Amino acid sequence: MRYLSVAEVAKKWGISERSVRNYCANERIPGAFITGKTWNIPEDAVKPARINKKNTEPETVLEVLRDEMVHNISGGLYHKTQIELAYNSNHMEGSRLTHDQTRYIFETNTVGADEGVLHVDDIIETSNHFRCMDKIIQKAEIKLTEKFIKELHLILKSGTSDSKVSWFAVGDYKKRPNEVGGMTTTLPENVGSEMKSLISKYNALSEVTLDDILDFHVKFERIHPFQDGNGRIGRLIMFKECLKHDIVPFIIEDDMKIFYYRGLSEWDNEKGYLTDTCLAAQDKYKSYLDYFRIKY
Secondary structure, three states: OOEEOHHHHHHHHOOOHHHHHHHHHOOOOOOOEEEOOEEEEEOOOOOOOOOOOOOOOOOOHHHHHHHHHHOOOOOOHHHHHHHHHHHHHHHHOOOOOOHHHHHHHHHHOOOOOOOOOOOHHHHHHHHHHHHHHHHHHHOOOOOOOHHHHHHHHHHHHOOOOHHHOHHHOOOOOOOOOOEEOOEEOOOHHHHHHHHHHHHHHHHOOOOOOHHHHHHHHHHHHHHOOOOOOHHHHHHHHHHHHHHHOOOOOOOOOHHHHHHHHHHHHOOOOOOHHHHHHHHHHHHHHHHHHHHOOOOO
16 A cells, blocks of 8 residues: 655645645544654545535634634634734834734724824834735645745835835845845845745645744745845744644744844754744743633
8 A cells, every 4th residue: 555645645635734634633534644743644545525614613723813804803813913913023123103003003994193203114014914914814724935925025015115115126035135133144146046945845844843834934034035024024924834734823022032033043053042932922822822712
C-alpha cells in the first residue's frame, strides 16, 4: 500500500491541508495513521462526505471569527481581535492614536479629537488594518503567495501620504534600500527571488508548527520586502497562518515590543527569546477565548 502526505491528498481532493488533517484526526479516513507529526494516508482513500454544518455552532477560532465578521456581531472575539491587533500593531510602528480612538474608528467610523492633533495617516492606516484583518479571516486557508502578501500591503497603505509618492510602490516590493533597527535588509533587486524562495520552502512543509511560522516571520522581516509596513504585514501573516494550522493566534502588544524586537534579532542564536514572547502573547489571547467560551 502506498501512502500520501497531507499536502498530496489536499491537492488531489481540492481542499485545504487543514481539512485533511481534521479528517484524519476525527478518524474519517480509514487506514490513515500518524508517524511523529506526519499523517500517512492510503493512496486509494476516498474523500469523506461533507457534513452539513448549517445548523451547528462555529467551533474553531477561525469559524468563530468568520461567523462574527459575516454577521457583524459586536462585543465578541472578532470585535476584540480587530481593535487589539490594529491598535498594538500600528502603535508599535509609531501611530499616535489611543486605544479608545482605535475603538471608535472600528465601531463608528469616526474618531474623537479631544486629545490633541491627529495624523491623517494614522487614521487611514487603522481603518485599512481592519480591512486587512477581514482579508486574513476570509482567506485564512489559502497558501501564502506573493500576490496575496502584496494585496495586504496595497490595502494597508492605500490612501496614505506614502501612496502619493511615485517610487514608494504601494502593493509592490520596495524600489529603494531600507534598514530596520539599524540593520541592512535585502536589496530591492534581490527581494523578488528571496521572497519566492522563502514562500516556496515554507509551503513545502508537510506539517507547520508555531516554530515554522516564527521562522518565516523572522526571515520575512529580514528581507523587509516593502518600503514601509513590513512589521504590520508580517504580524498579520503570522495571525493568518496560526488560524490556518489550528494554532492559537496571538497579538504582540506594544508593551512587549522590546522583547519582540530582541527575539527577531537573536533568532539565529537563541530562538527562545521570540518563542517565549509569542507564547506569552498566545496566553493572553487564550484568556480572550476563555472569556468568550471558545474552545481551543
